[in-house]
Structures are given as C-alpha cells and as structure tokens.
Amino acid sequence: MGDAGAVQHVLDRLEDGGHGPGTVSDAIQLSWRRSADAGLPPDHVAVPFDPDVDNESRLRWAAAPALSTVSADLSDVPVALLLSDGSGHLVERWAGSIRTSDQMDGIGAAPGYLCREELVGTNSIGLSLLTAAPTVVLGHEHYADNLTGVSCASSAVIHPATGKLLGVINATCPADAYHPFLPALVGRVVAETRQRLLDDGPVPSPALRAAFVTARRRAKGPLAAVSANTMFFNTAAGPILTAPGDRALLWEWAERAIHQHDGRLQAVVTFSSGPRTTYCEPVYEGMVLAGALVRLGPATASTASGSLQTDFGWSKLTDSERSIAAQVARGLTNRETAALLFISPHTVDYHLRQIFRTLGVQSRVELARIVERNR
The missing domain is CATH 1.10.10.10 (Winged helix-like DNA-binding domain superfamily/Winged helix DNA-binding domain)
Incomplete structure (x- = not known):
C-alpha cells in the first residue's frame, strides 16, 4: 500500500463510519500524511515494545502522586492514565479496573510500549511530543485501524525551570466513553506535576542569595540572581523573565561570558519578552562560581x-x-x-x-x- 493509498484507506474508513473529512482538523490530516510517509500500514500498526523503562526518573517521581489520586477518583470509569517520557516511551499506567487494563494491553497502552507518531501513527501522545501542547485524538481520528476503539487526551510536561519537554500525561478511554472533561483532567495532573518539580528545586547558594539581597536594597531597576539550577528576581524583573526557559538562557549567557572575560559584562540577550541590554557580574563561594547577579536594562533601538x-x-x-x-x-x-x-x-x-x-x-x-x- 503506497503513501496515497494509505491515506485513502483512512479516508474511506472515516466515510464508512459516517464521518466526513470536514469533521477532522487539518492537524490530524497532516499527521495521517506523516504517518503514511513513514511507511506505516493503517490496516494494522504493531506498537513497538522496549522493556527497559526508567521508573526512577524525576518525571515519574513528580507525576505519580497526582496520577495515583486521579486514578483512584476514576475507579468506576473506564479510563487509563498513562505517563510517557520525552521519547514517547510509556513509563507507567494507572487503571481503575482489570477490564480497563486488559483493553489497554490489547492496543499497546502499557509500560514499555513506544507511542511516537512515526512508530504508531496518529495518537495524542505523539502529537503532544511534536507540538508540546495539549492534544485530543478521538477514536476515528487515529491513523491505525487497531487504535480506533479508543479516544485519548494528552498534554506535555514542561520543566518549570529549564523549559525542557520531559514527557507526556495521557488519558485513554473507549471511544464511546470519551467525555470533554478528560483534557481538563490531564491539565490538572500536569499542573500538579510541574508544581511538585518547582517545589523540589535545589537550595540556592548562600553566597548568591546574600549577594542578591544586598544588591536588591540599592537596585533601581530589574535585578536577578541566577545559577545552573536556581533563579530569583525583584518585582521589576518579573514581567521580563516570563518564560521557564529564560533562566536557562540567562545562565548559559552569564556563565559563558564570565569564563571568557573578567569583571562586569554586558551584552544584548533576547528573552521571551524581547531583547534587552543585560549586565552580569560573577558571585563566588570561595573559589567556586556560585552564580551571577544580572541587571536588565531597557530595550534600546x-x-x-x-x-x-x-x-x-x-x-x-x-x-x-x-x-x-x-x-x-x-x-x-x-x-x-x-x-x-x-x-x-x-x-x-x-x-x-x-x-x-x-x-x-x-x-x-x-x-x-x-x-x-x-x-
């Protein structure tokens, strides 16, 4: 079956099920084409399995409490909650009944299976990995025939400090049992997971904190203190450093600048809120670089x-x-x-x-x- 034939197979199945192409979003149809280009046969996709699962990751540690709590609340509902890492490898599953677990086993929705789009076709975990955004794939929207019996909602987990995509939280249920509350449920788990990651952040260097407190007393503009794993800032800097990735960006520039030069340094740094003239000075704890004090100037011409x-x-x-x-x-x-x-x-x-x-x-x-x- 060629690429065009594969997509036509999906379109024919859609029509036979009473769904016109106009009922499916452009994003889903593009995913079908990518799946066909990957050479996947839509009449049956074998979900790859790799038993080497990382059960000790920080993502699993952060997500498990919320997933366990929500799963217990859904014990009478045929919904399985799944956690995948950043490569689409399923790490763990929470299901309220043996019947739900058996159905998930039948489609490869269990620890060890891989859910990236190029491996299994259109699915919400694969789409969230590609877009880093919440996604929903209803039963008939799946590329593979053997996945049309379920609907799923997913959302990516972005680390609150580094901005890195860690993995995906997913809820999967029988296609005829899908309810619009599932994306909100997944969103709740993601929010609690991110908060847990944030609360467990490392303790900043005492020298860096002391330098920031001293500088803040006389600062007249935006001020921040940053290191490899922490950042704190005054009220004026808050609207500038708006995205999780700003900390990583700021530290990467400051560390490189400090190692390449001596004394106070200046450059234009482009944050999520826009480019600004930025100044930094190193803060040492003994002979070790503890971090940097950073002053943010106004955006200039x-x-x-x-x-x-x-x-x-x-x-x-x-x-x-x-x-x-x-x-x-x-x-x-x-x-x-x-x-x-x-x-x-x-x-x-x-x-x-x-x-x-x-x-x-x-x-x-x-x-x-x-x-x-x-x-």
Missing part, C-alpha cells in the same frame, strides 16, 4: 535592530533547517531529531551548524527563543 536582524536570518532558513530548528528547540538531541525526521544524525549536525551561522546564535537556548518568536 540597537537591541530592536538586532532582533530584526535575527528574524531576517530566520526567513533565510530552508524548510528543512526550520524543521530541524523546531525539534532542537523542543529539547531533542541531534540523534532524537534525526530519528523523528528520518534523516541521519550527521545531516542534523551539518544543518545545525548552518542554522547557528545564519542566525548568529551560539547555543540551543538562544535558538529556542528565536523559534518561539517566529512561530
């Missing part, structure tokens, strides 16, 4: 010009380069990006060097900011 220049560079990227940039910006490694796009890691390496050169960036975090601004 020169920084706006720099932002426009970067955006112009984005327009010069090819479609392939933009696709690679989008995956790298999600936190995927070069090897993971290669597997997702069906190209070699060497090709990703080559294109990534070209992308960095065209955009004038030096890190993946800076690249992520540009991708976000040009969505």
